[in-house]
Amino acid sequence: MQPGIYIHIPFCISKCHYCNFYSVTSREYVPDFLESLFKEMAMYRDQFETFDTLYIGGGTPSVLPAEHLEELIQRIGNTFDLLPDSEITLEANPGDLDATYLTALRKTGINRLNIGVQSFDDAVLSLLGRRHTGTEALAAMEASRTAGFDNIGIDLIYCVPGQDMHGWMKTLDQALNFNPEHLSCYQLTLEPETPLGMIYRKGTAGLPDEEREYDFFIKTSEKLEDAGYIHYEVSNFARNGTFASRHNQKYWDHTPYLGLGPSAHSFKKNKRWWNHSSLPAYIHDIEQGKTPVEEAEVLTDDQLRLEALSLGLRTKKGINCIDFNMKYHVDLLTEKKEIIAKLKDGGLVDIQNGSLSPTRYGLAVADSLSLI
Numbered sequence: 001m002q003p004g005i006y007i008h009i010p011f012c013i014s015k016c017h018y019c020n021f022y023s024v025t026s027r028e029y030v031p032d033f034l035e036s037l038f039k040e041m042a043m044y045r046d047q048f049e050t051f052d053t054l055y056i057g058g059g060t061p062s063v064l065p066a067e068h069l070e071e072l073i074q075r076i077g078n079t080f081d082l083l084p085d086s087e088i089t090l091e092a093n094p095g096d097l098d099a100t101y102l103t104a105l106r107k108t109g110i111n112r113l114n115i116g117v118q119s120f121d122d123a124v125l126s127l128l129g130r131r132h133t134g135t136e137a138l139a140a141m142e143a144s145r146t147a148g149f150d151n152i153g154i155d156l157i158y159c160v161p162g163q164d165m166h167g168w169m170k171t172l173d174q175a176l177n178f179n180p181e182h183l184s185c186y187q188l189t190l191e192p193e194t195p196l197g198m199i200y201r202k203g204t205a206g207l208p209d210e211e212r213e214y215d216f217f218i219k220t221s222e223k224l225e226d227a228g229y230i231h232y233e234v235s236n237f238a239r240n241g242t243f244a245s246r247h248n249q250k251y252w253d254h255t256p257y258l259g260l261g262p263s264a265h266s267f268k269k270n271k272r273w274w275n276h277s278s279l280p281a282y283i284h285d286i287e288q289g290k291t292p293v294e295e296a297e298v299l300t301d302d303q304l305r306l307e308a309l310s311l312g313l314r315t316k317k318g319i320n321c322i323d324f325n326m327k328y329h330v331d332l333l334t335e336k337k338e339i340i341a342k343l344k345d346g347g348l349v350d351i352q353n354g355s356l357s358p359t360r361y362g363l364a365v366a367d368s369l370s371l372i
């Protein structure tokens with residue numbers, strides 16, 4: 001597989017109450033940011049050559065005018081070899097997607113939209129601090145289709161304080177009515193430093209306990225698989241194999257990726273590095289002719305092996321034990337025979353054609369599977 005490129009656009013109109021991604025709400029830095037981003041691209045020209053996926057995330061990339069996104073994609077094409085059939089994804093906020101903007105986006109080369117809907121329930125959206133309503137989200141989805149996008153992903157969040165199963169199932173029904181190519185269903189994580197995290201703590205009223213979280217996960221998986229979707233990763237569902245995110249796959253199987261922009265992470269061979277989570281620090285370093293890297297780490301073979309195990313067991317494809325043995329010199333099926341047999345008896349994993357893969361119930365507890 002070819003490497004992928006990720007661009008972090010660090011701007012949002014307002015901050016959602018649960019968000020801990022790096023972004024700022026003022027857009028005064030947009031021109032300086034773009035200039036820095038183009039310079040940062042050039043710094044990696046000799047380290048990366050060819051890409052077959054581009055993911056423009058953030059932040060809210062859809063706050064940028066289509067002309068900026070078009071120029072960004074052209075610059076990538078001029079700096080690197082972006083293959084002609086590349087998957088080019090834009091993360092978009094429903095509040096930004098009107099017909100005029102979508103028509104302009106179609107001309108940029110973007111061929112996949114990932115829309116941050118999160119819910120169709122206005123009470124949930126208000127609690128999350130989203131800047132759109134459920135009706136606006138549905139309109140944005142329809143307008144995207146009308147504009148000609150035929151690969152649309154919808155992001156949804158569950159286990160929101162006060163949300164019951166009935167409300168969540170209704171949101172899933174509304175998403176299914178649209179027949180999206182891809183669905184990501186994330187369980188809300190209450191990061192302590194976010195406004196929601198400060199208000200709610202595990203165990204307080206209104207928050208689902210672990211049993212309830214498990215129930216949400218299983219019912220989501222059952223409902224979407226019954227509707228024909230493939231539950232191909234803990235939080236991700238595709239209408240068929242072609243619509244599984246090619247870009248995200250790279251994060252799960254150690255394919256190299258280059259991340260540009262503040263807070264973006266990169267990975268190549270056994271090295272991972274990440275940029276400053278600060279726009280001024282990012283711009284400053286680039287002005288000084290330095291890569292804006294905050295920190296880097298070199299992973300040992302043991303760390304790579306453990307990561308491959310935990311990432312692989314978060315995907316339906318699982319781990320090919322022959323490939324794993326060739327790469328990490330561990331014969332899982334022999335050396336972990338007893339624990340794997342226990343997991344299999346417990347209905348958490350399957351072994352087929354030499355691959356160890358999680359079942360639906362295994363995906364629900366994927367973090368603990370990696371401890372084998």
Ligand code: SF4
Nearest residue numbers: 012015016019058059
């Ligand atoms: S739009 Fe996305 S990145 Fe921006 S604040 Fe909300 S969750 Fe965070």
